[in-house]
Amino acid sequence: MTRDVTVAGPEQTIQEAARMMQKIDSGVLPVGSADRLIGMITDRDIALRAVGTGKGPDTRVREVMTEEVLYCFEDQEIEEVAHNMGDNQLRRLPVLNRDKRLVGILSLADVATSIEFEAAGDALSEISRPSGT
Structure with a gap:
């Protein structure tokens, strides 16, 4: 497993999450709050749940992440x-x-x-x- 994990915050924008994914060359980020895993966001979530439904780059991660992890x-x-x-x-x-x-x-x-x-x-x-x- 990879131990050095980049974690997105639920209040970050999807644009920030996408940039984080680009930087680490990954299509997925765990979403954490208060030291707990609360969801996952993928490049597919951003494409389908955000862009595909007309949401903009300032949409919060929490709005498009997968909560059932x-x-x-x-x-x-x-x-x-x-x-x-x-x-x-x-x-x-x-x-x-x-x-x-x-x-x-x-x-x-x-x-x-x-x-x-x-x-x-x-x-x-x-x-x-x-x-x-």
Whole structure:
């Protein structure tokens, strides 16, 4: 996992969030408030929930972020996490400690380099299937 995580604030603008994504070359940012994970914002959220509905660059992150956040714990078995990523079609998951504090982000690439090829391939196959939504 990546431990050096850039976190957006819910009151930041989507333009600021997009610039943060550009700077770190990522399409996703965790959103935190008072040392807690409260959501995630992706480049897709900005494109579809903001720009696609006519919202401007000064729109607050909180207005377009995904509030329901799926996550894993830092001490979970990677095979279990990979299976969950596949089931939920997620390419990235925030990683929390048991106090539910953000400690990192786990990407599909991290999974692919840490477990056997077959398990990573299974996760990718599930993540890549059409969702119909």
